[in-house]
Amino acid sequence: MTLDERILAYLDGSSTPAETAALEQVLETDRAARDRFARLCEHDAALRHILTCDVPAPRRRAPVATPQTPWTAIVIVAAAVLFAIVLFSALSGGEPPTTKVARPRPAPPTTSPREADPPPPPPPPPPPAPRKVEPKPEVPVFTPAPPPPPPPQPLPAPEPRPEPSPKPAPPPPPLPPPAPKTTETILVVARLEQVKGQVEVDSASVPEGFELPADKGVRTGTEGSVTLRLSDSTVVELAGDTRVTQVSTEKRIVLDAGTATAQVTRQQPGRPLLFITPHAEARVLGTKLTLTVGPSETRLEVREGRVKLTRLSDNASVEVTAGQFAIASDAVRPTAKKIAAPNPRVPLAEDFDTDARWQRIDGGFPTAVKGSLEIDLSPRPNDPYPSTWHVPGGLRTKQSFA
DSSP states (O other), rough: OOHHHHHHHHHTTTHHHHHHHHHHHHHHHHHHHHHHHHHHHHHHHHHHHHHHSOOOOOOOOOOOEEEEHHHHHHHHHHHHHHHHHHHHHTTTTTOOOOOOOOOOOOOOOOOOOOOOOOOOOOOOOOOOOOOOOOOOOOOOOOOOOOOOOOOOOOOOOOOOOHHHHHHOOOOOOOOOOOOOOOOOOOOOEOOOOOOOEEEEETTTETTOOEEETTTTEEEEEEOOOOEEEEETTEEEEEOOOOOOEEEETEEEEEEEEEEEEEEEEOOTTTTTEEEEEESEEEEEOOOEEEEOSSEEEEEEEEEEEEEEEEEEETTEEEEETEEEEEEEESSSSSOOOEOOOOOOOEEEOOSSSSSSOOOSSSSOSSSSOOEEEEEOOSOOOOOOOOOOTOOTTOOOEOOOOO
16 A cells, blocks of 8 residues: 555545554654645645535525526535546645636526515514523532641650670680690700819809700810810810810811810711811811910811811811821911920929939939929920920929928
8 A cells, every 4th residue: 555545544534543553653754754644634624625615505586487507516526526636646646736726606597587576584583682690609618627636646655675684704715725845955065074173154154064055165264174075975175264165066166265185086987076266177087186276376286196287268278197286377387297205304302401402303203302393394285486495384383392
């Protein structure tokens, strides 16, 4: 069905609801369709106006013998022709002709012998005067006043809430178990024996049999001496004014000052006993030696076995065998030398009663004299001039004077 057919069906009321809905959808989306719909509506309105116009009623005249022309039929025929033209132009897509359709005029009636006009009818009686409608009195409608609102009801008192019972106090947390007693393991590296005079460990005097912990040191006073017995039965004797700052489990003894004489048991290969001084390092595998540390040098004397002495400043080293000594200092390169034989001890006696002065005694000190002296003429280990006549050993009283 074309657009014009849908519009004409809509205008004459013969379209179905589905066709009407389809036409409305087309008109909403297509502007040209809306223009076409407006034109056809104008044509339809014009035709309806023409078809509904009243034909002027002819004056009543005396009936004429000749038949009158049917004007109503002529108007209906003309309207049908005009509608057909408009419909044809709408279906053919062309614009309807703009020429105005002349309303057909009725043909003049044929002249006939005019009869005498009938007498005019009597005038109609005047219409009765309209009855004057008196307005009804308004009856006041009594509207009862609304009842006053009831007074507000008092709010019910809130019910007292039961007080919560106090929560019991939480039990105290359990006490942590006592920490296990830790037993501190003290590793002992030496036992102190033959303690004489002032002997200190950590600035505190120690008694005979004191067990020296690892990495601790020992210090002796001027008149003190002590013997250290290591775990492998090595014995180290410390003379007076000797300071050992460390004896470690790694077979390491740090000697800062003084004199130490050691009888070292045979060590395992590759694990020598080390003596460390400010000037040198002595590696001992099993021997008897004496180390004397001074302010500027370290002297090593080997009585048995073999010891390697290394100067710390440049790692210059020398092996010192039994009966030799070596000195490590910045001024002297370590060199092994033979230890000079000690001068013999000469016992001398003086009774202070005769004119004879000192008398040499052979076979030891007599027991009948009141007093005696022993002069030690042997050089000290660190004496730079061992051949000079002197008394480096000092005087030792062998028997008290009476």
